[in-house]
Amino acid sequence: MLFKNSFSILSNRFSLVYKTLFYVLVVTLIIVALGAAMMLPTLNTLVDSIKDLELFPKLGDYIRSILSGEVESSDFESIENLFVQIGQVFSENSSRLILAGVLLIILYIIGMFLISMCYYSVSDVVDSYMNSGSNFPFMSNYVHNFKTSAKFALLYTVINIPLHIVFALIIVGVALLFSMVNYLLTIFLVALLCFCIYAINKSIFSLWIPAMAANNMSCVQALKYNFKALKERFTATFGTYFIYGIIMAMLTVTSLIVTFGVGTIVLLAASLVFVRILNMVSYYHINGLKYYKADNVVIDNTRKFSPAVYTADEAEVAEHYHIPHAENADKPETDSAEKAGEVGGENENNDKLADGAEDGGKAKPDGGE
Numbered sequence: 001m002l003f004k005n006s007f008s009i010l011s012n013r014f015s016l017v018y019k020t021l022f023y024v025l026v027v028t029l030i031i032v033a034l035g036a037a038m039m040l041p042t043l044n045t046l047v048d049s050i051k052d053l054e055l056f057p058k059l060g061d062y063i064r065s066i067l068s069g070e071v072e073s074s075d076f077e078s079i080e081n082l083f084v085q086i087g088q089v090f091s092e093n094s095s096r097l098i099l100a101g102v103l104l105i106i107l108y109i110i111g112m113f114l115i116s117m118c119y120y121s122v123s124d125v126v127d128s129y130m131n132s133g134s135n136f137p138f139m140s141n142y143v144h145n146f147k148t149s150a151k152f153a154l155l156y157t158v159i160n161i162p163l164h165i166v167f168a169l170i171i172v173g174v175a176l177l178f179s180m181v182n183y184l185l186t187i188f189l190v191a192l193l194c195f196c197i198y199a200i201n202k203s204i205f206s207l208w209i210p211a212m213a214a215n216n217m218s219c220v221q222a223l224k225y226n227f228k229a230l231k232e233r234f235t236a237t238f239g240t241y242f243i244y245g246i247i248m249a250m251l252t253v254t255s256l257i258v259t260f261g262v263g264t265i266v267l268l269a270a271s272l273v274f275v276r277i278l279n280m281v282s283y284y285h286i287n288g289l290k291y292y293k294a295d296n297v298v299i300d301n302t303r304k305f306s307p308a309v310y311t312a313d314e315a316e317v318a319e320h321y322h323i324p325h326a327e328n329a330d331k332p333e334t335d336s337a338e339k340a341g342e343v344g345g346e347n348e349n350n351d352k353l354a355d356g357a358e359d360g361g362k363a364k365p366d367g368g369e
Contacts, residue, residue: 002240002285006278008293010270013129019138020122021269027114031107038103042096049089109157115272116153120209121145122276127213130280130291151219152209160201167197195249199242202275204230206237209276210283229286237282244278 010017059079090097121142128134142149174193178186207229211222230237248271255263284291284299293299 002278002281003244005293005299006274006281008297009126009130009277009281010274012294013126013135013273014270016122016125016138017266017270017273020118020273021266023118023138023142024115024269024272025265027111030114031111034110035103035107038107039100042100042103045096046089046093049093050086109161112160113153113157116156117149118142118272119156119276120149120152120212122273123209123280124213126273126277126280127210130284130293131214133292133295148212148219152212155219155223156205156208163201167201171197195242195245198245199238202241202245203234203237206230206241206279207283207286210280213280214283214289233286240278240282244275 059082121138124145125136125138125141128136171190171193175186175190178189205223205226208222208226211217211225212219215222217225248267251267252264255261255267281291283289290298290300
C-alpha cells in the first residue's frame, strides 16, 4: 500500500519532478564549476605525465595480441613495466593526489549539503497536497523555507559525513577481504552490502522531515521523534527501502542502456521526489492521519501501525504537536463506552470528509495543520 499510494501521489504531482530536476542540474553545474576550478591544475599535470607513457596505445596493442592469441612473454613484461612507470608518476605527484582527494571530499560535502537543501521544500509541497489537496509551487516554498531547509541540510550533512565514511570503509574492507577468496562472491557480497547500506541510510532518517513538515517541529525535535518512532518499525522500514533500492538499481541500468543516460537523469530526480513522498506516506500511516493520494481521493487509515509509546516527558512534546501516542507501555485499555465514543467520532469525521469531497470542496484530513 505504501508503494501504491506513494506512486499515485507522484503521478499526480509529477511536475514536482521536473522542478527538482532543474534544481539538481543547477547544483550539479555549480559543483562541476567548482571542481574544474580547484582540480584542473592538478589533473592536467598527471594527465600530461601519463600521456608521455603512451598508456592507452600500449594497452590496446596488448589486448589485441591476447584476443588474436599471439601474446608473448615480452608483451606481458612491457605492460608490467608500463604500470611500474605509472606508479612512479603517482609517487612523484603524491602531494597533488592527496590535494585532489581532499578537494573531492570537499566537493562531495558541498554537493550533499546543496542537494539536501531541497528535501524539506519537496516534502512540504507533498505534505500540503496530502493534507488538503493543495498544489503549492516548489520554488516559492524553497525561498519561503530557506532558513529551515538550511538548518536541516547542515545538520543532515554533519551527521552523514561520519556515516558515509564508516559505510565506505565497510565496503572497501569486505571487498578486500573476499577478493582473496573469489571475485564473483566478492561482487555479490559488495552489491548486497550496498543495498543494505542504502536501506539503512534511508530508514534511519525517514520520519525526520515529515515530522518537521506535518507538525512544524524544530529540526532537533523532529530528529528525536524520528529515532523514537522508528524503534519498533525499523525492520519494516528497512525492508521497504531494501526492495526499493533493488528496483531503482534495475531501472537505472535499464535506462542507461535504453536511453543512453538521458532518461537516467529524470529517473534520479523522480527517485529523489519519490523517497520524500514515501517518507510522508509512512508518517501519515504511522500517525493514523487521512490524506489525499489523488484529487478528491482520500485514504482513510485503519491505524495498521500503533502510535509510538513515549515516556511522560516525551508525551508532553507529542501532545503539543498533536501526535497520537500512548503515555507508557502499560497504559490500560479504555472501556467499551469510551471506545464506542471514539468509533462514533471517527465515523462522524469520515462522513463529513466524504460529504466535503462529494460537494467538490477540498476536505482537510484529520491531524492536518
